Amino acid sequence: MEKYSIRSLVGRLCEPEIPEFPLETELNLPNQRVINLDALRTRSDLLKPNEKNILEKLLTYYCKTEKVTYKQGMNEILAPFLLLNRHNVPLHICYTCFKNFVAKFIPTLFVDDAFKPLSGLYVITKLILKYHLPDLSTCFSNNEITPDIYMTTWYVTMFSSKIKELGLLYIFWQYLIDTNDNLFIIYFGIALFEFFKQEIQNQEVMSLPNVFKKICIVDYDTLQIVLQNSERIKANMPFTADMILKKYNMFCLENTESFVKLLEKFMCLLILPREIIIQTYPHDAVCKCLDPRNCKTKRLKYLLIDCRPTKEQKNGYFINSQLLSKAAQKYPNKLLNYPKSFISLKKNTHIALMGSEENKDEENLVQKLFDSFIQHEFPYVSIVFGGYKSCHEFALLHNFEILSHKIKRCLACNSCDDSENKAKELTLDSFFRIGSTQKTLTPVIKDSLIKTEKIYKCKINESQDIEESDIGLIVTLKQIYLWDIRRNEVIEVFDIDQLTKITSNKTCSENLYFSFIKIPKRSFILRPEECKEFLFKVRTNFQAMRN
Template sequence: MAAAVEEAQPVPGPGGNSSWDKDLAEALDEGGYDVETLRNIIQGRCIPTDQRAKVWKISLNVAGKVGSLGSWDGSLDLPEQTLIQEDCQKLLDYLSVPGEEKTQLLSDIESVITFYCKSRNVTYSQSLGWTDLLKPLVPLRLPRNDLYNCFYAIMNKYVPRDCVSKGRPFHLFRLLLQYHEPELCSFLDTKKITPDSYAINWGASLFASCCTEDVAQLMWDVYLQQADPFLLFFLMLVILVNAKEIVLSQEAETKEELIRSVESVPCNLETEDIEDLFSLALYYYARTPASFRKDNQNLFGSNLLGLKDDEMDLSQALCLPVSVSEILQANQQQGDGVRFFVVDCRPAEQYNAGHLSTAFHLDSDLMLQNPAEFALSVKSLLEAQKQSIESGSVASGEHLCFMGSGREEEDMYMNMVLAHFLQKNKEYVSIARGGFMALQQHLVDINVDGPEHGYGHWIVSTSGSRGSISSVDGDSPNGSGDGRGVKSLVNKMTFALKSKSVNVKEKMISFIENTSAPVERMTFQLPWPEKMNIDR
């Protein structure tokens, strides 16, 4: 992740030092500069039109590259060739390309799409949205080879895999929306409106399909400088959140009308909105667990292999999964960043045997067995979270992360607890992926044996004793015991935890949707409401 994303620095707007564009021109003329150098010069400003092609080629790492198009025989003979040519013609008509340029540009664009189809073994269809993706590139009047290299680089790095097939990217985006705006997510869920129904064109074209040419190019100026494809999800998030009041006010609209309304939101963006758009996207990025990005790297790139067997089916996830390694690291760091208040939902006997020293225990069995006591426990949990934040405790964190055992027969009760918090529209709710079993395995993997290591002292029993990880299941810190220590237990685990029930989310979502009045919470004030017709 680029430093700018990690620190969530505001994106500068046009203006500032009047000599920066001169510095940029000199740097481009000298050559040999990388995207980091250009970013330091440009600092998020609108790139001069005559320099945009050079900057984009450097940002996409295609400057000076020959590419594979040069070896192609130029045959335009795909079964879908007529459709390709018609779509290319429509693109040039939309861009109002003068007649004297149209013939050459038509040949270039058709060649780019045709060769990409042949080289990637893809059957062309209008639903792919490739002509929309070419909208910001065609006005640059790039040579055919450069046009193809830029198109290929954008497709390879910035357009999510499975975007058009309504797959994993949209399940992940729903979890992100739920994490930051549970009320809006719950409303859309109730209406059976999934992200793929309104955001496919946003992702497939990087907003070029729904924004004007100048807005799309300015967005790409900043986006390509950030050089982080995951920023797309946060741009989508900000656009949707900024339309929240409009969406929620359309309760009486039909599903189709709501989808059309949400889908058209980016059409209202203007060039002066881009600075706020990216600043807010970086704000949300910095307040999202790093697992969101680290665990989903395969969403981008040219690797055509499927998901690995141990990867979670995001369509069945109740909330955003977070890795146990991030949980441990986050609460050791100082200063800003995501910090977790861990809620251990395992049965009492398991918690008593050993738990993360910073974890608050909430026995999920109480939800069914003793609802009144469960309600008191939840109240105590929220109060403990508040006090830990105020005191600056190592256990403090605005972000609630629920930890189960990692065994489905026990975690089904934790899922009910999760549903309870989601029903209340509680933001920043996540789940420790793999539960306490994954935590044990992680500590074994990093060879934690004693307090001299970073994490060994974090596993404790209810007596407050601290020692090596092997003491959790009954072994003493010096290695004596009955031989049933965590290491011997974890070493017997030969499979990664996977959800066996494909209906977990389906069973819980109806409970989440039947929500009572949402809890009161502060809202983040978003700029440019006038453009989106949103009341403050």
């Protein structure tokens, strides 16, 4: 690898010319013997004896200063950074790069002695694998090959154990940092499976764990192909599914267990009404851009299958949706073979299944149809979160036409208010209040507020276009309001005097994290040009309240 690339890898992880600091420490941790043995074993053919000593010292130093117990995996990640020292990168910089790299991608993985975040990432990986490679996913689940068998090393060593050649590993890590996407590690792992799919499928199930161990990247061409495949997988992630998964930050240790419980209930990736409506309605109805062919909003091809009972479909349905036939609803055999009629769409169309969210039987039907698609090895099949009811609400809100809509008979129009509120709250729960047992009461807010106070547009997901976002933040003397711009209503209120700190993302300074005394951390991304002004306002009001 050229020097230039080493410099840019280091530049991505460490401030230039940070002052040198001593890395000396006594080798006296309770499990020092393990660290010592691991240091001797790590890339043993490559590291010279003095480098092995330094590796042990830095691992010990890291455990002491970060107050974590040593865990295997740290050695695999640290060694490649340590070896940058051979390219005249000072040792304290090598160390800082390692520390920041871990903090960026696996912040609390080594903090928790049970590797708790992994249990969450397993569930996420299973869902993503099922969406992209249903055949492998089925093969694994039929044979009880659980993600812990194949993906622990992805995160614990950051693929250091899979990419032995240092130059290639540096290229991969640099690429990973540039994606700024925590799920990319999973896409890359799945892309690696895709590349070795033949080998995996030709093996006896018993020997699969060994096959997984052997799978690795040994040359530049393979790395390039696997990276390209990862990009394709990423591009084929529905943006709202990606958004939902990213809301469950598994590295937030106090929430990991509840997140795992929630996600384990997902049988597949869920997408939100806004995505399926925008993707299935004609371009000009949902997007103002002048270039439909290269439109970013409608980037994926979608087929919406409406699984509601026929009598409900008759009272309104969405343009371009496929209505599940009465026969398929009635006869299990027809349902099982239903996917066959879409064989020509396989592999290039995303299929979203929608129930009505009214009765349990039908939820069952959606699940059965989903299973049929998986049995026929269709990739890209998801279920619409909130079903017809939520889509219907979204369509009405944005004035998208519902065909044959008979308002008097339409179930969604006539469901009682009580359950409507519940549905709305549920949606909000998933996005803004996850992990919190405390509900913020939404106070009555005076109209005058929005007329006088500026709305700072914001988004919660990096891949979203901020100008298309529907939410904003309003700063008043005592509170920050999360505001629904389209509906002109409050989503959530934060008390400024409950703020403990606001931090910004190292690589993206307009991505702000708000920490509070009693409620979990929130993060919002503002317009870069408004960020300073916003922070100034909050700070001023905060100080005014303290004085």
